[in-house]
Amino acid sequence: MKKIKVLFVCMGNICRSPTAEGVLTKLIEKQGLSEQFEIDSAGTHAYHIGEQPDYRSQLAAKAQGVDLSSQRARKVVYGDFEDYDYLLAMDGDNYETLMSSCPLLYQDKLHYFLDYAADLKVREVPDPYYGGEYGFENVFTLIESASEGFLLTLKKLGKIE
Numbered sequence: 001m002k003k004i005k006v007l008f009v010c011m012g013n014i015c016r017s018p019t020a021e022g023v024l025t026k027l028i029e030k031q032g033l034s035e036q037f038e039i040d041s042a043g044t045h046a047y048h049i050g051e052q053p054d055y056r057s058q059l060a061a062k063a064q065g066v067d068l069s070s071q072r073a074r075k076v077v078y079g080d081f082e083d084y085d086y087l088l089a090m091d092g093d094n095y096e097t098l099m100s101s102c103p104l105l106y107q108d109k110l111h112y113f114l115d116y117a118a119d120l121k122v123r124e125v126p127d128p129y130y131g132g133e134y135g136f137e138n139v140f141t142l143i144e145s146a147s148e149g150f151l152l153t154l155k156k157l158g159k160i161e
Helices: 016-030 056-061 078-083 093-102 103-109 135-156
Strands: 006-011 037-043 087-088 110-112
Touching: 006 016, 006 093, 016 037, 016 056, 016 103, 056 135, 078 103, 087 093, 093 110, 103 110
Parallel strands: 006 037, 006 087, 087 110
Antiparallel strands: none
Protein backbone atom coordinates (compact mmCIF):
# COMPACT_ATOMS: atom_id res chain seq x y z
CA MET A 1 0.00 0.00 0.00
CA LYS A 2 1.30 3.44 -0.97
CA LYS A 3 1.70 5.75 2.01
CA ILE A 4 0.06 9.16 2.07
CA LYS A 5 2.94 11.62 2.35
CA VAL A 6 2.25 14.92 4.13
CA LEU A 7 4.65 17.85 4.48
CA PHE A 8 3.77 20.73 6.80
CA VAL A 9 5.41 24.04 5.91
CA CYS A 10 5.99 27.27 7.83
CA MET A 11 8.81 29.82 7.65
CA GLY A 12 11.61 28.51 9.86
CA ASN A 13 10.33 25.01 10.74
CA ILE A 14 10.65 25.56 14.49
CA CYS A 15 7.13 26.49 15.62
CA ARG A 16 4.03 25.79 13.54
CA SER A 17 5.04 23.05 11.12
CA PRO A 18 6.81 20.85 13.70
CA THR A 19 3.77 21.20 15.94
CA ALA A 20 1.55 20.08 13.06
CA GLU A 21 3.87 17.16 12.33
CA GLY A 22 3.68 16.10 15.98
CA VAL A 23 -0.07 16.54 16.33
CA LEU A 24 -0.95 14.63 13.15
CA THR A 25 1.55 11.88 13.98
CA LYS A 26 -0.04 11.40 17.40
CA LEU A 27 -3.55 11.46 15.93
CA ILE A 28 -2.80 8.82 13.29
CA GLU A 29 -1.06 6.64 15.90
CA LYS A 30 -4.11 6.91 18.14
CA GLN A 31 -6.35 5.86 15.24
CA GLY A 32 -4.06 2.99 14.20
CA LEU A 33 -3.20 4.60 10.87
CA SER A 34 0.58 4.99 11.22
CA GLU A 35 1.33 2.42 8.53
CA GLN A 36 -0.60 4.52 6.00
CA PHE A 37 1.29 7.80 6.45
CA GLU A 38 4.65 9.50 6.20
CA ILE A 39 4.64 12.88 7.97
CA ASP A 40 7.35 15.55 7.91
CA SER A 41 7.75 19.31 8.21
CA ALA A 42 9.98 21.93 6.63
CA GLY A 43 10.49 25.66 6.36
CA THR A 44 10.53 27.98 3.39
CA HIS A 45 13.62 29.69 4.85
CA ALA A 46 16.90 28.21 6.07
CA TYR A 47 17.12 30.13 9.35
CA HIS A 48 17.16 27.15 11.71
CA ILE A 49 18.37 24.09 9.78
CA GLY A 50 19.27 21.27 12.16
CA GLU A 51 17.72 22.91 15.23
CA GLN A 52 15.04 21.45 17.47
CA PRO A 53 11.62 23.12 17.56
CA ASP A 54 11.37 26.28 19.66
CA TYR A 55 11.25 25.36 23.35
CA ARG A 56 7.87 27.12 23.69
CA SER A 57 6.41 24.92 20.93
CA GLN A 58 7.82 21.90 22.70
CA LEU A 59 6.30 22.97 26.03
CA ALA A 60 2.85 23.65 24.54
CA ALA A 61 2.91 20.32 22.70
CA LYS A 62 4.23 18.36 25.68
CA ALA A 63 1.40 19.74 27.84
CA GLN A 64 -0.94 17.99 25.38
CA GLY A 65 1.05 14.75 25.26
CA VAL A 66 2.92 15.46 22.01
CA ASP A 67 6.72 15.13 21.96
CA LEU A 68 8.55 17.27 19.37
CA SER A 69 12.07 16.79 20.76
CA SER A 70 13.32 14.40 18.06
CA GLN A 71 12.46 16.74 15.19
CA ARG A 72 15.07 18.89 13.43
CA ALA A 73 14.41 21.86 11.18
CA ARG A 74 15.00 21.59 7.47
CA LYS A 75 14.26 23.69 4.41
CA VAL A 76 11.82 22.69 1.68
CA VAL A 77 13.71 21.26 -1.30
CA TYR A 78 12.64 20.96 -4.92
CA GLY A 79 12.12 17.19 -4.63
CA ASP A 80 9.46 17.70 -1.94
CA PHE A 81 7.00 18.87 -4.59
CA GLU A 82 7.24 15.53 -6.34
CA ASP A 83 7.66 13.33 -3.27
CA TYR A 84 4.78 14.54 -1.09
CA ASP A 85 1.06 14.15 -1.76
CA TYR A 86 0.12 17.15 0.39
CA LEU A 87 2.19 20.24 1.12
CA LEU A 88 0.24 22.11 3.80
CA ALA A 89 1.18 25.75 4.31
CA MET A 90 0.58 27.51 7.60
CA ASP A 91 -0.06 30.96 6.12
CA GLY A 92 -0.29 33.04 2.97
CA ASP A 93 3.36 34.06 2.85
CA ASN A 94 4.53 30.47 2.96
CA TYR A 95 1.81 29.35 0.55
CA GLU A 96 2.93 31.99 -1.97
CA THR A 97 6.60 31.09 -1.48
CA LEU A 98 5.78 27.44 -2.17
CA MET A 99 3.59 28.30 -5.15
CA SER A 100 6.30 30.48 -6.72
CA SER A 101 8.83 27.62 -6.71
CA CYS A 102 6.48 24.69 -7.30
CA PRO A 103 6.31 23.21 -10.80
CA LEU A 104 2.85 23.65 -12.37
CA LEU A 105 2.44 19.86 -12.43
CA TYR A 106 2.42 19.69 -8.62
CA GLN A 107 0.60 22.88 -7.61
CA ASP A 108 -2.59 20.94 -6.86
CA LYS A 109 -0.72 19.42 -3.88
CA LEU A 110 -0.40 22.81 -2.15
CA HIS A 111 -3.06 23.78 0.38
CA TYR A 112 -3.60 26.06 3.34
CA PHE A 113 -3.61 23.72 6.32
CA LEU A 114 -6.45 25.51 8.12
CA ASP A 115 -8.72 24.99 5.10
CA TYR A 116 -9.25 21.53 6.61
CA ALA A 117 -10.66 23.02 9.82
CA ALA A 118 -14.24 23.69 8.74
CA ASP A 119 -15.21 24.97 12.18
CA LEU A 120 -12.65 27.80 12.12
CA LYS A 121 -13.16 31.22 10.60
CA VAL A 122 -9.44 31.81 9.97
CA ARG A 123 -7.27 30.54 7.14
CA GLU A 124 -3.81 31.16 8.55
CA VAL A 125 -1.99 29.72 11.54
CA PRO A 126 -0.40 32.80 13.14
CA ASP A 127 3.31 32.75 13.82
CA PRO A 128 3.56 32.34 17.61
CA TYR A 129 7.22 33.34 17.78
CA TYR A 130 6.28 36.89 18.82
CA GLY A 131 2.66 36.01 19.66
CA GLY A 132 2.57 36.69 23.36
CA GLU A 133 1.99 34.48 26.35
CA TYR A 134 -0.64 32.18 24.83
CA GLY A 135 0.48 32.20 21.19
CA PHE A 136 1.85 28.67 21.22
CA GLU A 137 -1.21 27.23 22.96
CA ASN A 138 -3.46 28.97 20.42
CA VAL A 139 -1.43 27.53 17.56
CA PHE A 140 -1.70 24.05 19.06
CA THR A 141 -5.49 24.34 19.23
CA LEU A 142 -5.76 25.52 15.60
CA ILE A 143 -3.46 22.74 14.41
CA GLU A 144 -5.37 20.10 16.34
CA SER A 145 -8.63 21.15 14.69
CA ALA A 146 -7.11 21.18 11.20
CA SER A 147 -5.45 17.78 11.76
CA GLU A 148 -8.79 16.21 12.69
CA GLY A 149 -10.41 17.86 9.66
CA PHE A 150 -7.63 16.67 7.37
CA LEU A 151 -8.11 13.05 8.43
CA LEU A 152 -11.88 13.38 8.07
CA THR A 153 -11.39 14.72 4.54
CA LEU A 154 -9.12 11.80 3.64
CA LYS A 155 -11.75 9.39 4.99
CA LYS A 156 -14.50 11.05 2.95
CA LEU A 157 -12.30 10.79 -0.15
CA GLY A 158 -11.75 7.08 0.53
CA LYS A 159 -7.98 7.48 0.92
CA ILE A 160 -8.03 6.00 4.45
CA GLU A 161 -10.49 3.86 6.37
